[in-house]
Amino acid sequence: MSEPLDKDADIVRRCLAGEEAGYADLLERHQGRVYAFLLRLAGNAHDAEDLAQVVFLKAFRSLASFDPARPFHSWLFAIAHHAALDFLRARKANLSLDHDEDPIDPADGVDGPERLAEVSLDGALVERLIAALPPLYREALLLRHVEGLSVEDVAQALGLPEGTVKIRLFRARELMRRKWEAFEKDETREGLRP
Amino acid sequence: MKHTEDAFDRSLNAALASLPQPRPSAAFSRGVLAAWGRRPAAAPVWPLAAALTLSSAALAAAALSFTPSIASVAPAAARAAALLQLAGRAALHLLPDARGGAELSAAAVMAVALFLTLSLPAVPKTRPTGAKS
Numbered sequence: 001m002s003e004p005l006d007k008d009a010d011i012v013r014r015c016l017a018g019e020e021a022g023y024a025d026l027l028e029r030h031q032g033r034v035y036a037f038l039l040r041l042a043g044n045a046h047d048a049e050d051l052a053q054v055v056f057l058k059a060f061r062s063l064a065s066f067d068p069a070r071p072f073h074s075w076l077f078a079i080a081h082h083a084a085l086d087f088l089r090a091r092k093a094n095l096s097l098d099h100d101e102d103p104i105d106p107a108d109g110v111d112g113p114e115r116l117a118e119v120s121l122d123g124a125l126v127e128r129l130i131a132a133l134p135p136l137y138r139e140a141l142l143l144r145h146v147e148g149l150s151v152e153d154v155a156q157a158l159g160l161p162e163g164t165v166k167i168r169l170f171r172a173r174e175l176m177r178r179k180w181e182a183f184e185k186d187e188t189r190e191g192l193r194p
Numbered sequence: 195m196k197h198t199e200d201a202f203d204r205s206l207n208a209a210l211a212s213l214p215q216p217r218p219s220a221a222f223s224r225g226v227l228a229a230w231g232r233r234p235a236a237a238p239v240w241p242l243a244a245a246l247t248l249s250s251a252a253l254a255a256a257a258l259s260f261t262p263s264i265a266s267v268a269p270a271a272a273r274a275a276a277l278l279q280l281a282g283r284a285a286l287h288l289l290p291d292a293r294g295g296a297e298l299s300a301a302a303v304m305a306v307a308l309f310l311t312l313s314l315p316a317v318p319k320t321r322p323t324g325a326k327s
Contacts, residue, residue: 145210
C-alpha cells in the first residue's frame with residue numbers, strides 16, 4: 001500500500017474514532033483537487049464551492065462505508081461525480097448528459113486527420129477546449145489526465161466499465177482535436193485578412 | 195479506437211498535466227468545518243434502550259391485568275396511528291439528516307409500546323353476556 005493511501009486510511013480511522021481534527025486534515029489534503037474538478041464541471045467558483053461543500057459533508061457522514069483498500073480520492077471523486085451530475089441535470093447544462101452518443105460533429109474539424117509536426121497548446125486554450133466538452137466526457141478526461149487517476153480508478157469513481165471510460169477518453173480527445181483544428185483554421189483565416 | 199499519438203496528443207498531454215489547480219476561497223474550509231460541527235450529535239443508544247425496556251415491562255404488566263374489549267380495537271388503532279405519526283414527525287425533527295432507520299424504528303416501537311401502556315388501563319373490563327352481577 002502506498003504512503004498516501006496509508007495516510008488517508010489512517011486519518012479516516014482517526015475520524016471514525018471521534019477525533020475532530022481528522023476532518024480538517026482530510027479537507028486540507030483533498031479540497032484542492034475536488035474543488036478544481038468541480039470548478040471545471042460547474043463552470044463558476046460559487047457553484048463549485050457549494051458543490052464541494054456538499055461533497056465533503058456527504059463524505060464525512062459516510063466515512064464508515066469507505067473501503068481503506070481503495071484510494072480515498074477516487075472514493076471522494078465518486079461522490080463528487082454524483083453531486084456534479086445532479087447539479088448539471090438540475091441546470092440542464094447539456095442535453096447529452098444522459099446519453100453516451102458520439103457528439104463529434106465532422107463539420108467542426110478540417111477535412112482529413114492531419115498529423116502536424118509541431119503543436120503548441122497553452123493552458124488557456126486547453127481550458128477552453130475542456131469547457132467545450134460534454135460533461136460526461138469532460139469528467140472522464142479531468143479524472144484521468146488532470147487528476148492522474150488510473151483508468152480503473154476512473155471507472156470506479158464514475159461507476160462505469162473500464163471499456164466505457166476508454167471510449168469516453170478517446171472521444172474527448174477527438175472532440176478537443178477537432179475543436180482545436182477548427183480554432184486554428186479560423187485563426188489562419190483571420191490572419192490572412194487584409 | 196486505434197490511435198497513434200501525434201504532436202497534438204503530446205502537446206495536449208503536457209498541457210493537461212500542467213494545468214494549474216485552482217484553490218477554493220480561504221473561507222471554504224472554515225465553512226465546511228463549521229457546517230460539519232453543527233451536525234446533530236449522535237443520539238446515545240442507552241436512553242432509547244432503557245425507554246423500550248421500561249415501556250415493554252409496563253405493557254406486559256398492563257396486559258396481565260386488563261383485557262380489551264373487541265369494540266375498543268378500532269379507536270385504539272386510530273389512536274395508535276395518530277401517535278405513530280406524531281412520533282415519526284418528532285423523530286424527523288430531532289434527526290434532520292436521518293442518519294439511518296434505526297433511530298426512527300426505535301422511536302416508532304417506543305411510541306407503540308407507550309400508547310398501549312397508557313391506553314390499556316383505560317379500557318373497561320367487560321363481562322360475559324348474561325353474567326349476573
